[in-house]
Amino acid sequence: MERLIPTLALLAVAGLVFAAMWWGWRRRARAQHSLPAPAAAVEGSEVLAEPGEGMYVATTTAGDPYDRIAAHRLGLRTSATVVPTRAGVVVDRAGTGDFLIPWSDLTGVRTGQGMIGKFVEPDGLVVIGWQLGRTRLETGFRTRAAADRTALIETIRRLHQEER
Numbered sequence: 001m002e003r004l005i006p007t008l009a010l011l012a013v014a015g016l017v018f019a020a021m022w023w024g025w026r027r028r029a030r031a032q033h034s035l036p037a038p039a040a041a042v043e044g045s046e047v048l049a050e051p052g053e054g055m056y057v058a059t060t061t062a063g064d065p066y067d068r069i070a071a072h073r074l075g076l077r078t079s080a081t082v083v084p085t086r087a088g089v090v091v092d093r094a095g096t097g098d099f100l101i102p103w104s105d106l107t108g109v110r111t112g113q114g115m116i117g118k119f120v121e122p123d124g125l126v127v128i129g130w131q132l133g134r135t136r137l138e139t140g141f142r143t144r145a146a147a148d149r150t151a152l153i154e155t156i157r158r159l160h161q162e163e164r
Contacts, residue, residue: 032069032070032071033071035069035071035072035132035133035135036132036133037072038072038074038099038100038101038132039088039099039100039101039102040097040098040099040100041085041087041090041092041098041099041100042085042086042087042100045085045086045087045090046085046086047083047084047085048084048085048086048155048159049084049155049159050151050155051081051082051083051084051092052081052082052083052126052141052143052148052151052152053079053080053081053143053144053148054079054080054081054082054141054142054143054144054148055077055078055079055080055118055141055142055144056077056078056079056080056091056093056139056140056141057077057114057115057116057117057118057125057139057140057141057142058074058075058076058077058115058116058117058118058139058140059074059075059137059138059139059140060115060116060137060138060140061135061136061137061138062107062129062136062137062138063136063138065112065114065115065116065138065140066115066116067116068115068116068117069137072099073096073097074099074139075116076093076096077117077118078093078094078095078096079093079094080092080093080094080141082126082128082141082152084155084156084159085100086163087100087102087103088100088101088102088103088104088105088106088163089101089103089106089128089156091139091141101128101130101139103159103160103163105130105131105132106128106129106130106156106160107129107130107131107136108128108129109126109127109128109129109153109156109157109160110127110129110153111123111124111125111126111127111149111153112124112125112126112127112140113125114140115127115138115140118140118142120142123149124142124146124149125140125141125142126140126141126142126143126149126152126153127139127140127141128141128156
């Protein structure tokens with residue numbers, strides 16, 4: 001009985017913390033409601049190169065790796081596959097839905113050390129820059145094998161040049 005009150009107090013504080021986190025996430029998503037939904041993958045679009053497997057880290061505002069985009073579930077980290085197709089780069093995210101970055105919206109691809117929620121060794125992430133409506137974004141992706149990172153970046157750059 002003497003431990004019941006402290007345990008209940010701890011559970012109440014933990015519940016308040018999780019409620020505040022949930023409220024903050026919902027508030028961020030509502031504040032970003034004007035951001036258009038990204039395009040869906042084009043059915044039957046020709047796959048142009050070997051897909052890259054790994055982890056989708058997040059999508060952030062370009063130049064600000066701490067400004068996570070919560071709208072359209074773009075801020076949820078999950079396993080994913082990045083697939084270069086004729087229509088553009090498809091980011092196929094497990095459990096949260098895929099989206100397409102059309103070649104015309106791609107602004108660049110580079111390596112990075114990290115973004116909100118995931119910081120790794122220098123050049124450990126593939127960072128895809130793109131335009132969604134009027135907003136410039138960056139999507140972070142960590143390849144399962146480090147050796148695949150350079151090949152994925154070079155493939156995206158080459159195909160972007162060809163599709164222009």
